[in-house]
Amino acid sequence: MEKSMGHATEQKNGGDGSALTEDQVRQGFTRAVRALRTLSAGGRTLLRASNENDLLQEMCRVIVETGGYRLSAVAYAEQDERRSLRWMAAVGVDIAFLETLRYTWTDTKSGRNATGTAIRTGRPDVARNLLTDPVYADPGYDSLRERGRRMGFASSTSFPLRIDGEVFGALTMAAPEPDAFDAEEIALLGELADDLAYGIANLRLSVQHRKAQAIIVRQAYYDPLTGLPNRTLLQEKIEARMTDARQQGRALALLHLEVGRLSEVNKVLGYRAGEELLQELARRLAKAVRPDEVLARVGDAEFAILLQDGSAHSATQAAQHLAVTLGEPVEVTGLMLQAGMSIGIALFPEHATNAQTLIQRANAAMHQARPIYGGYAMYRSGQEQEYTRRLALIGDLHRAIRGNEMRLYCQPKVDIASRRVCGVEALVRWQHPRHGMVSTAEFIRLAEQAGTITPLTHWMLDAAFRQSHAWSEAGVNQALAINLSAYDLYSPGLADRIGGLFSTWGISPQMIQFELTESALMADPAAAMETLTCLKNLGVELFIDDFGTGYSGLSYLQRLPVDGIKIDQSFVMPMISSGDSEVIVHSTIELGHNLGLKVTAEGVETDAVWKRLAALGCDVAQGYLISMPMPAQSFESWNRRWAAN
Numbered sequence: 001m002e003k004s005m006g007h008a009t010e011q012k013n014g015g016d017g018s019a020l021t022e023d024q025v026r027q028g029f030t031r032a033v034r035a036l037r038t039l040s041a042g043g044r045t046l047l048r049a050s051n052e053n054d055l056l057q058e059m060c061r062v063i064v065e066t067g068g069y070r071l072s073a074v075a076y077a078e079q080d081e082r083r084s085l086r087w088m089a090a091v092g093v094d095i096a097f098l099e100t101l102r103y104t105w106t107d108t109k110s111g112r113n114a115t116g117t118a119i120r121t122g123r124p125d126v127a128r129n130l131l132t133d134p135v136y137a138d139p140g141y142d143s144l145r146e147r148g149r150r151m152g153f154a155s156s157t158s159f160p161l162r163i164d165g166e167v168f169g170a171l172t173m174a175a176p177e178p179d180a181f182d183a184e185e186i187a188l189l190g191e192l193a194d195d196l197a198y199g200i201a202n203l204r205l206s207v208q209h210r211k212a213q214a215i216i217v218r219q220a221y222y223d224p225l226t227g228l229p230n231r232t233l234l235q236e237k238i239e240a241r242m243t244d245a246r247q248q249g250r251a252l253a254l255l256h257l258e259v260g261r262l263s264e265v266n267k268v269l270g271y272r273a274g275e276e277l278l279q280e281l282a283r284r285l286a287k288a289v290r291p292d293e294v295l296a297r298v299g300d301a302e303f304a305i306l307l308q309d310g311s312a313h314s315a316t317q318a319a320q321h322l323a324v325t326l327g328e329p330v331e332v333t334g335l336m337l338q339a340g341m342s343i344g345i346a347l348f349p350e351h352a353t354n355a356q357t358l359i360q361r362a363n364a365a366m367h368q369a370r371p372i373y374g375g376y377a378m379y380r381s382g383q384e385q386e387y388t389r390r391l392a393l394i395g396d397l398h399r400a401i402r403g404n405e406m407r408l409y410c411q412p413k414v415d416i417a418s419r420r421v422c423g424v425e426a427l428v429r430w431q432h433p434r435h436g437m438v439s440t441a442e443f444i445r446l447a448e449q450a451g452t453i454t455p456l457t458h459w460m461l462d463a464a465f466r467q468s469h470a471w472s473e474a475g476v477n478q479a480l481a482i483n484l485s486a487y488d489l490y491s492p493g494l495a496d497r498i499g500g501l502f503s504t505w506g507i508s509p510q511m512i513q514f515e516l517t518e519s520a521l522m523a524d525p526a527a528a529m530e531t532l533t534c535l536k537n538l539g540v541e542l543f544i545d546d547f548g549t550g551y552s553g554l555s556y557l558q559r560l561p562v563d564g565i566k567i568d569q570s571f572v573m574p575m576i577s578s579g580d581s582e583v584i585v586h587s588t589i590e591l592g593h594n595l596g597l598k599v600t601a602e603g604v605e606t607d608a609v610w611k612r613l614a615a616l617g618c619d620v621a622q623g624y625l626i627s628m629p630m631p632a633q634s635f636e637s638w639n640r641r642w643a644a645n
Helices: 004-014 022-048 053-065 095-101 113-119 139-151 183-221 231-248 262-269 271-288 312-327 355-366 385-404 440-450 452-471 493-507 517-521 525-536 556-559 579-594 607-616 634-645
Strands: 071-077 085-092 125-127 155-165 166-175 252-260 295-299 300-307 330-332 336-337 341-348 374-380 408-415 421-432 436-439 480-484 512-517 541-547 563-566 598-604 618-623
Touching: 022 053, 022 183, 022 312, 022 408, 022 452, 053 071, 053 085, 053 113, 053 183, 071 095, 071 113, 071 295, 085 095, 085 113, 085 300, 095 139, 113 125, 113 155, 113 166, 155 183, 183 231, 231 252, 231 295, 231 300, 231 341, 231 355, 252 271, 252 355, 262 271, 271 295, 271 300, 271 312, 271 330, 271 525, 271 634, 300 312, 300 355, 312 341, 312 374, 341 355, 355 374, 385 421, 385 440, 408 452, 408 634, 421 440, 421 452, 421 618, 421 634, 440 452, 452 493, 493 525, 512 517, 512 525, 517 525, 525 541, 541 598, 563 579, 579 598, 579 607
Parallel strands: 341 374, 421 480, 480 512, 512 541, 541 563, 563 598, 598 618
Antiparallel strands: 071 085, 071 166, 125 155, 155 166, 252 300, 252 341, 295 300, 330 336, 408 421, 408 618, 421 436
């Protein structure tokens, strides 16, 4: 600016202190008008600009075509080691040519051109005559001077571009006449450069705002883990598709999918492994759906797919295809895992006429899906109410455990050879104030799903030890067997709690037994072995329940510190009519005896089964033939009646 203003003062004074000639005044006026015209056109350009690149190119065009300058260009300052210039836009000269000049904004020969100087110093720079200016006498500027002679420009100027006080580039232009760009022209063009910088800043701010809005929208409508639409967006899309379907007389189908083993993966392998599993399943689903179908993640372990064809047949076919696709093992942390997918189907308008109800009913159907039926189920009337009932029961279960709604029941076990009672299995029952006696299998499953199985086990342990003590005081010396679930088996502190109960009640270890299902033992054999060893060190007897259903290996069974096995009733009950079942029972009895284990048969309901078990050498029988489960307080009188027979 000082350089240009100095030259302008010299021009006004005629260089030797004399007044300007009429021609000089006319030239100055012409240049001022040129700058004003350029400034005005530049302002209109700023108002119309929609993106940064277009603004730069249009501003250069206005400077040349409207302002009458020979060329115009915009360069940004690179923060690289060389401090090079990045040419963003140019009119009147090719960017490719400018790049060959390899100018910088350093204080070196290659950086003392007008553009580099304006960026480096933060002030306008003017080259009044490219042919005589010493700066441009260096051989590095030969091509620029030659281009000026051919294109008819003799002088140039550059203005720094600033955002928040920081110079980020420069606006450069060239004029045909030497000694152009006096003080008035520089002032006007400086305003143009400031306006350009302001416009760039506003466009960048607008871009940032749009990006922020896009992020907000994405967070509101898309799942961050899989990138799929979330429940909110799915619901909106369902409503929109329903509107179209009503007008066109079409049906829609919604498939609701749940990953059955996600909680196990999270627990055993960690949450990162669970996320990998979900991401891989999302990729498979994305490949399986058609472009006109909507795939969404609607819960921690749940996905949904909205189908355009809403017929029951096509929805069922889609579910079958997905069951096969998702049934293939998934590699997670180097392991091949089965996801275990359940699929529920609900149709519009047959099952629901709004999005929320359609989602709820597909979800209700999903909870009825069973692998034996292909892993999918169609919604049936009443399923939603049943699902709602189950959710209510989960909430009630917390209160029931703390209150007085749980009941201790028991079922006797009888030695087959002597027909004497040799033990009792402790069972829990739930007497709900509104629903009455709740199915044991149902509320145990609900307790496992809701994470209340541990409090339920604690209640069971306390009640069983209390009952065993009461029987001992009454002279009834029968071992009481307590069931432990897979969750209990891997719960830290289980053995310590049981040891504390022995100390509290002063009960002999021979009066308490524990039964653990074979499937629970096989879920994590190493951890199971550790827990069993701790329990065995307390002096109690241990039994494998439901034997034959968990696929345990013989070598593993040999290592377990157990005292007996209980043959599952699914093999015992049909053994008279089914030769295969009898073979399994016979083989299991022989296996148990060869390993030195006591063998109990569950599900003994007829004399024929009792006699056949006796012939096969089975040790103990349990089932309805002996007694149905009874309240624990009824056992003493029942025991007296049995002994009298």
